[in-house]
Amino acid sequence: MLDVWHTFNSAQPLTFHADYYPERSRLVYTVGTRVTDLRFHKEESSTKIEFLSEKTKASEKEVVRRFRLEDDMKRMYDEINTDKNMSDAIKRYSGMRVTLNDPWETTLCFLVSQLNNVKRIRKIVRNIKKRYGKKIYGEDNTVYYSIPDAETLSSATVKDLMECGAGFRARYIINSAKYCRDNMNLESLRSLKYQELKEELMRMDGVGEKVADCIALMGYGKLEAFPIDVWVKRTMERLYFEGKNTRIRDIRKFAEDRWGRYAGFAQQYIFWYGRDTLGR
């Protein structure tokens, strides 16, 4: 059970840097300096992966891991399906996954995301890839660019990142890249539990609670992380707090109590439900 359309479009890292062709269920994204070009085929109860060629093939394992195809969706749905709002959202977006991405890739995407909109985040991330990434070739020698690593971006200049459209986030990207280069190895954080991980991530300049939760959720697979952005706040208030203005910490507590270890999974449905039904 995989719904690629909702998974791709629901403002996750793939949304910001990959290419999706819904009519053919084709997805193109980069992993390191390789291009992955694949198609998903819906079967009765599973999803089949077809790589377009040897050249643009990833390991099947990478795809399964990124889309979390081995998760027990039924159990997760059972646990978060606590009320009519959630059951509606689950019905609408059945098969939507919270993807598991590279930690630095996730950090970069969500540094760019702050006080920003999806269309522009996508544009800025693409500009950064083009300016700092390595040129790589996909199917029919189509040109793609890799996502620049922290080492590369640590020597970027504010001026160049501003030209990519990063705005005031430029210094966050540079400072965080430098911090990863000098003081913190994102790979070594994988063994940490959610709370410890979040504290470590927040040492980076420009990474506050919300961005740290996004990185924990989509870069480390901590499904209990519950990022609260303007849409989640608004939607939670509407669905669970009688439309009343509610403090972020109260919303977080509510989500923790209600959805526990799968709060972040629930969060993706709430976020997307809000955006899909409340407009924009």
Place this chain on the structure above:
DNA sequence: ACCCAGGCGGGCG
């Protein structure tokens, strides 16, 4: 022209 966007850091009381 005005408001908003998957927020954060810093300063002030």
Place this chain on the structure above:
DNA sequence: CGCCCGCATGGG
């Protein structure tokens, strides 16, 4: 602690 402000930029 809590509150408030500025921040770059493009699209509605």
